Amino acid sequence: MSEVIRKGYSEFVRIPIGPIHPALHEPYYFFFELEGEEIKNVWIESGGVHRGMEALALNRNYLQIIPIAERICGICSNSHPLAYTMAVEDAAGIEVPERAQYIRVIAQELERIHSHILWAGLGAHAIGLDTAFCYLWCLREDVLDIWELLFGGRVTHAVNWIGGTKKDIKEEDIPKILKMLKNLRKALPEVVDAFLYDPTIVRRLRAGTLTKKDALRLSALGPTARGSGVKKDVRWGYGPLAYGDLRDDYGYKPIIHQDGDVYAKTYVRLMEIEQSIDIMEKALDDLPSGPYRAIEGKTPKVIATLKKVKGAEGIGRHEAPRGEVIHYVRMEGGEGPYRWRPRAPSLNNNFTLPAMLVGCQVADIPIVVASIDPCFSCTDRMTFIDENHRKFVLSYDELIKISREKTWGDA
Amino acid sequence: MKHEKLLEDMKRILGDNFISSYQKGEPEAKQLWMRIKKEGLRDAVKYLTSLGDPQLSFIVAMDLEKITNPIVEGESGKKLMLTYTFTMFHEDLGGEMILNLVVTTPKEDPVIPSISDLCPLAEVYEREAMSIVGVEIPGVEKTGYGKWTPPDFPEDIYPLRLDEKGLPDDMKRRFRWREELEKKKGGDQNE
Incomplete structure (x- = not known):
């Protein structure tokens, strides 16, 4: 498949990788230009999966879009419906009850914990450390059990509802969540020790540097940006849901690292697991009483309320595990939105890959590509x-x- | 306040190309929605570049054909609309805000200037807008990263257009279960 060409005095080898390749978890097409083992240039092409979700949403009502949004990504299956419901609430001017805001924060942090553990496992697998992979995915299993206990689904959770949440958190479930968090906190130092201090692993992670300048120029998001020293976290900057209150009360701030390489992104993710455990404990402690939905009643009542909103536009955004998830909704008085536009963070982050890969070795490709945590959907149930x-x-x-x-x- | 200064500067720079604006969030704006003419788009983004690297979140492309309640007068009918969403002041904890630049263009002249030289990421979203609603953006190729329609997709059809250039019925996939359900529903009604 490779083609050797002569370019001036140097000899380049061109290798296509993808769209289907064991090192990639998504159908992406990479075209590398190599000099020996060193990557000199990269081209990327996307467009391997066309699901037509925005067109599909044109024929659905406001509540039927929530399950569609959940299936955009199997790992961010709480982030997308949350951003969608926030966009509708923003356009319609619906004030979400405080209890629902806290439940949403708890669900979102639970998703961040499971996603970062999943990533750490996949990262370990990419550098050949399968023991850590199995160990980390075992830890993740406990988080999924809590998802199941609270909301019923391990992969698609059905937490969100327009104007609040679909389900409430029961008092008797809180000790089980706290126990899981305690166990996770106990297990975390061993993982941190392996990833951040083991010389063999650290050497493998010192690749794929994204400078702060490039991260800003290419609008990088989430841990990809924070690993390059960009202090950008929607939770603490924009303060959606109850995050603003938690920031003011407990002084949370974005976790950043200046190095910009895979090690820095790993550091940010591992520290964020610890921060998320802390946020969940505080949120469970501060969980206010009261209603968890702004619109009482079932589907027809919610649709009837939203149908009255005409000529309104709204944006819902928050920090998903991979970075900012943002949705746009335009309301025109129908049963469903006139236009719904979701955007996953991987779209911005994928664009930073060429900047990271140039200068790396071929063997670093899997871990550098995995370092931005590109999304893949897996929603078998x-x-x-x-x-x-x-x-x-x-x-x-x-x-x-x-x-x-x-x-x-x-x- | 930051958003007031931003708005003042934008009005001064854009002059006649500024149409209207409104904000969400009091007293400090969380979102600033600004309607501008397409001729002023590049000037507006150049100003944002001068404040630091503009963080583009996304561009939303929309067909205004079936809009009956326009937010601004004249924002309906045979027109296409692009909303450029930028994140501002992200380093300021609690002070981050969104700036939305809304630009419309008539369908008979669907040309909007590219901002990809000022903000490299914009190219991906501009290509998306070209593929799904048929906006023309000079200098941006239709193929490459972010091509949103399959390679064998017909040239003059845009999936999210709501007029005759939208998806024809024969291109829409029908599911057998849906047809059966509709038949069953029809039967019930007849009974």
């Missing part, structure tokens, strides 16, 4: 069971019950 040639269709409630029984025994 069983709703239909065929056992011994007999067919069982389980309802939503039954599925959740069986799932909880499996994980929590008599819960």
Whole structure:
């Protein structure tokens, strides 16, 4: 597949990688120009997956878009519906109750913890450290169990509802969350020690530098930007939901690292796990009482309320594990939005890859590509069971019950 | 306040190209929505560049064909609209804000200037706008990173256009279960 060409006095080798390749978790097409083992130039092409979600949303009502938004990404499956509901609330001028804001913060931080652990596992796998991969994914399993306990789904969580949340957090579930957080806090130093102080791993992570200038020029987001010293975190800068209160009360600020390489991004993510544990504990402690939905009533009432809003535009944004998720909604008085435009952070971050990869070795490609945590969707969930040639269709409630029984025994 | 100074400077720089603005969030604006003429777009982004690297969040492309409640007078009918969303003052904890520059263009002259030389990331979103609603942006190639329609997609069709250039019915995929459901619903109604 490689082609050797002569360019002036030097000899370049051109290698295409992707769209389907074991080192990539998404269908991307990279075209590398190499001199020996060193990368001299990179071209990227996207467009391997066309799901037409925005066009699909044109025929759906406001609430039917929430499950579509959840399926944009299997890992950020809370971030997208949250940004969408925030955009609708912004356009319609709906004030979200304080309790719902805190529940959303808890759900969002839970997602950040599981996503960063997942990333650390994949990063370890990319450099051949499969023991850490298995260990980290074992830790993540406990976080998924809490998702299941609180909201019913391990991959798609169905937390958000326009004007609040779909479900409330029960008092009796809080000790289980705190126990999981305590166990995670106990396990974290070992992970931090391995990633940030083991000389073999550190040497592998010292690649793919993105300078602060490039991060700003290319509008990098999330840990990709913060790893290059850019103090940009929607939670503490913009202060959506209850994040503004938590920042003012406890003095949270963005975690940054100046080096800009994979090590710096790893540092930011690992420290953010610890920060998220802290935020969750504080949010659970401060969880206010009261309603968790602004619009009481079921689907028809919510649609009827939103139908009255005409000629309004809104933006919903917050900090997902990979960076800023932003959604735009235009309302024109119909049952659904006139225009819905979601944007995942990976779109901005992918553009920073050429700046990081030039000058690296070929063997560094998997870890450098993985360092921006590019998104991939995996949303398999069983709703239909065929056992011994007999067919069982389980309802939503039954599925959740069986799932909880499996994980929590008599819960 | 920061947003007031920003607004004043924008009005001064844009002159007649400034149309209107409104803010969300009191007293300090969280969002600033600014309607400007397309002729002033580059001047506005140049000003943002002078404040530091403009952090472009995204560009939203929209067909205004079926708008019945325009936010600003004349913002409906056979026009296309682009909303450029920038993040400002991100280093200021609690003081970050969004600046939205809204530009419209008639469908018979769908040309909007490119800002990709001022803000490199814009090229991806400009290409998206070209593919999905048919805006013409000189200097931006239709193919490359961020090409949003498949390679064999017809030339003159734009998926999110709401007029005759939108997706024709024969290109929309119909699911068998949906047809069966509709048939069943129809049958129930007849009964």
